[in-house]
Amino acid sequence: MAVGKGELPEFQVINGVRIGVAKAGIKYPDRKDLVVFELxxxxxxAGVFTKNAFCAAPVVLSKQNLASSSPRYLLINTGNANAGTGTQGMNDALQCCQALAELTQVAHTTILPFSTGVIGETLPVNSIIKGLPDALxxxxxxxxxxAAEGIMTTDTRPKGASKVLDIAGHRISISGVSKGAGMIMPNMATMLGFVATDAKIEQGLLQEILTDCAGLSFNRITIDGDTSTNDSCILVATGKSDAPELKRGTVELAQFTTALKALFVELAQAIVRDGEGATKFVSVIVESAKSQQEALDVAYTVAHSPLVKTALFACDPNWGxxxxxxxxxxxxELDLDAIIIHLDEVCIVSNGGRDAEYTEEKGQQVMNREEITIRIQLGRGRASxxxxxxxxxxEYVTINAEYRS
Amino acid sequence: MAVGKGELPEFQVINGVRIGVAKAGIKYPDRKDLVVFELxxxxxxAGVFTKNAFCAAPVVLSKQNLASSSPRYLLINTGNANAGTGTQGMNDALQCCQALAELTQVAHTTILPFSTGVIGETLPVNSIIKGLPDALxxxxxxxxxxAAEGIMTTDTRPKGASKVLDIAGHRISISGVSKGAGMIMPNMATMLGFVATDAKIEQGLLQEILTDCAGLSFNRITIDGDTSTNDSCILVATGKSDAPELKRGTVELAQFTTALKALFVELAQAIVRDGEGATKFVSVIVESAKSQQEALDVAYTVAHSPLVKTALFACDPNWGxxxxxxxxxxxxELDLDAIIIHLDEVCIVSNGGRDAEYTEEKGQQVMNREEITIRIQLGRGRASxxxxxxxxxxEYVTINAEYRS
Structure with missing residues (x-):
């Protein structure tokens, strides 16, 4: 199941980025499961990574390598997360990087590894290494x-977004792919997002931009509240467009980041639309809260409530x-009488109870929709x-009872 | 579905407490749905009540009445929670209390009302009032x-516990009933628990004892993390046994509270065993944490994880x-290498990954059991x-997609 059509866009080529995909037989035969990005x-x-304390071996290594050098390759496998694998997991991730480094004649520290799939099983290093020549x-x-297809696990469809901007007369392109359908409550980024642009942006600034964009996109989605051990999102700027470098505080940078944020939101929402067993795409908006944290607390409590979620599945306007x-x-000190709750355009709660104008028919009409907005006004501040x-x-239960993630 | 047999015990009569149950047709015909306890x-x-900010009208009224007088009647209806019903809900709850007060010639402030069932619909006051003479x-x-049967909603079976103690040569009895199967993460108590003893205990001390007992029983269970608007638990001491009053700091009181705690745990566990769609009863134990709060945070995160819960449903030893x-x-600053996790007697995680002795067969053996303990040692303190x-x-999804709670 998935919500909406979710077709892939026509991707803009990003000058400076080449992609190779292979079928390495990591978990299943005849499946695209190995992806190499050449930069x-x-x-x-720039990168953002999971905050799960049990972060996977490739996440540890990617963070190290990103801090110490300019990446030349991203190496991604599906079918195995290389998480909860201790010292051997670190050695395995390193061995894959070294094999790719040898084939491409770069330092192995310029390779960022990413893995997604089952937790706690040994990485099939040999399959990956054997698949590298095909990918290259x-x-x-x-x-x-x-690439969008090659990074999928329980996803039912590939996810991508792409944009061309005209910034001060120069053409700048951005393309990105993402994956994820379960174990989704990213805490810094999701597993996985890869976005590249041909804009020229200095590394420190690029990291700031990525952290901002991920914060408002991948860090604002949740399917089951389970933060993965492997969440990672990478943003690459090749600098190959003819546009001048984008610098801090300029109109050009603002124009670029607005477009980039929209693209990140698109990629993040694509993950929710393809959420495991999803039949609804739900926006939860909390307004007039005292602080951002308060707004997020309320939004996540509603979004994680199994009772709210099953009512949505049943198309039941169960506002209670x-x-x-x-x-x-x-x-x-929540003032119950100040709270107003809407389902799309229909007010369901006001003055501490069911809104006087509310009827079951109005609620049912909204709940029958595939995309629904729950808007909660707390009436106590300015944060939203x-x-x-x-x-x-x-279907969510079936998928997760049958799939070993 | 439910775990284990869950048969009702032989209840001890509690001298000073009489119970009347009637079929008032509140939501369904021919169903025991109205219960009166005469004290x-x-x-x-003593009472403990939900901490949900949207607490139901009967909870508000019960708290008021308990604070201002010595209760003579508990009035419980199922089929309607009288929650999210604003001012009308308060008037409705009061009207039911007044009707019972008139029939029994007591002050209406000595009646504690309790409601459970669908949220947000008007309480059918007339049905309740018409049912009162039958109950009396x-x-x-x-x-x-x-009583155990009369307070059920989506429960598949009634829940009760009963004990006789010999305290310094005197016989003291305790009996209690509880209900609840969904919207269960009590935050003070669960919806609903009623326990009575013929021991004599002064009110202030009784409240302390109840708060302690509920803290270690009803406040330690979770089915879906959804705290109800109506959670309430009442403990009554009739003082009708021939035992002397139980006083603070005595061996007799310690003996009594030990037994009472065990009875509370039994009632709370009965709710979990009858959890909506439950096929497993799972104890999550967190040991060697730095603080109680840390231990609870870890325990609830595991207990609420949809991925852990679906793996349990699938009997899949998915320790990852x-x-x-x-x-x-x-x-x-969790030290991953210090963490040890057991499924029953099988060690699954040590040294930051799968335990060296672990085999899939051993894990599978445990997961096939109906009752499982997940024991997590954090290795950083003394709290558990x-x-x-x-x-x-x-089945959980089906129940909650079909039932309007």
Whole structure:
């Protein structure tokens, strides 16, 4: 199940980035499961990674390598997360990087490894190493759609977004892919997002931009509240467009980051739309909160409530469950009479109870929609936050009872 | 679905407490849905109530009345929670109390009302008032099993516990009933628990004892993390046994509270065993944490993880999901290598990864059991906590997609 069509866009080529995809037989035969991104010399790269304390071996190594050198390759495998694998996991990730470094004649510290799939099993290093020559010989600027497919696990469809900007008369392109369908409550970024642009941006600034963009996109989605051990998101700027370098505080940078944020939100929302067992795409907006944290607390409490999620699955306008979730979100001295809750355009709660104008028919009309906005006004401040989530279906349980993630 | 047999005990009569149950047709015809507890003059009573900010009208009124007088009647209806009903809900709850007060010739402030069922619909006051004479004419000391049945909603079976103690040569009895199967993460108590003893205990002390007992029982269970708007637990001491008053700091009181705590745990666990769609009864024990709060944070993160819960449903020894949940519980500076995790007697995680002795067969053996303990040693302090929970099954989704709570 998935919400909406979710077709891939026509990807813009990013000058300076080539992509090679291979079938390495890591978990399943005949499946694209190995992806190599080649980054031209002179690219800047930034990354955000999971805050799960049990972060996977490739995450540890990618963070180290990103801090110490300018990445030349991203090496991604699906079918195995190389997480919870202790010292051997670190050695395995390193061995894969070294094999790719040897084939491409770069330092192994310029390679960032990423893994996704089952936790706690040994990485099939040999399969990955055997697949590398195929991936390298496939390197191609136009393989973004292949990359979107090559990083999928329980995803039912590939996810990507692409944009061309005209900034002060110069053409700048951005393309990105993402994956994820379960174990989704990214805490810095999701597993996985790869975005590249041909803009020229200095590394420190690029990292700031990425942290901002991930904060408002990948860090605002939740499917099941389970933060993965492998979440990673990488942003690369190749500097190969003819546009001048984007610098801090300029109109050009603002124009670029606005577009980049929109692209990140698109990629993050694509993950929610393809959430495991999802039949609804739900925006939870909390307004007039005292602080951002308070708004997020309320939004996540509603988004994680199994009772709210099953009501959404059932198309049941069960506003009492939303109200109960708001009430248990831990907000101090909540004034119940000040709270207003809408389902799309229909006011469901005001003055501490069901809105006087509300009818079951109006609620039912909204709940039958595939995309729904729950808007909660707390009436106590100026902060607001938006997050995106799904319903909870029998299919979610089936997928996670049968799939070993 | 439910775990284990869960048969009702043989209830001890509590001298000073009579119970009357009626079929008032509140939501369904021909169903025991109205319960009256009559408490003799001179009883002491204590209560703990939901911390959900949207607490229901009967909770507000019960708290008020308990604070201002010695309760003579508990009035409980199922089929309607009278929550999210604003001012009308308060008037409705009051009207029911007034009707019972008139029939029994007591002050209406000595009546504590409790409601459970669908949120946000108007309380059918007339049905309740019409049912009162039947309930009163049924008043009987031996009707505890009827009470257990009369407070059920989505529960698949009634829940009760009963004990006789010999304290310094005197016989003291305790009996109690509880209900709840969904919207269960009590925050003070669960919806609903009623416990009575014929011991004599002064009101202030009784409240302390109840708060302690509820803290270690009803406040340590979770089915879906959703704290109800109506959670309430009442403890009554009739003082009708021939035992002397139980006083603070005595061996007799310690003996009594030990037994009472065990009875509370039994009632709380009965709710988990009958959790909506439950096929497993799971104890999550966190040991060697730095603080109680840290131990609880880790325990609840594991207990609420949809991925851990669906793996339990699938009998899949997917220890990677437990590890990922521990990792995202927000514990600062967690030393991964110090963590040890057991499934029952099988060590699954040590030294930051899968335990060297672990085999899939050993894990599978444990996961096939109906009752499982997940024991997590953090290796960083002396605090420990235990909570109880269930798996997440397709049946849970079905129940909550179809039932309007």
């Amino acid at each position: 031209a010399e002179g690219c800047t790269s 010989s496939a390197l191609n600027e136009a393989a973004w759609a292949d 469950r939303i109200l109960a979730a708001v009430g248990r979100a831990g907000v101090n 936050e938006t997050i995106w989530t799904t319903d909870l279906s029998r | 003799a003059e001179g009883c002491t009573s 004419s049924a008043l009987n000391e031996a009707a505890w099993a009827d 999901r437990i590890l990922a949940a521990v990792g995202r519980a927000g514990v600062n 906590e235990t909570i109880w929970t269930t798996d997440l099954s397709r």
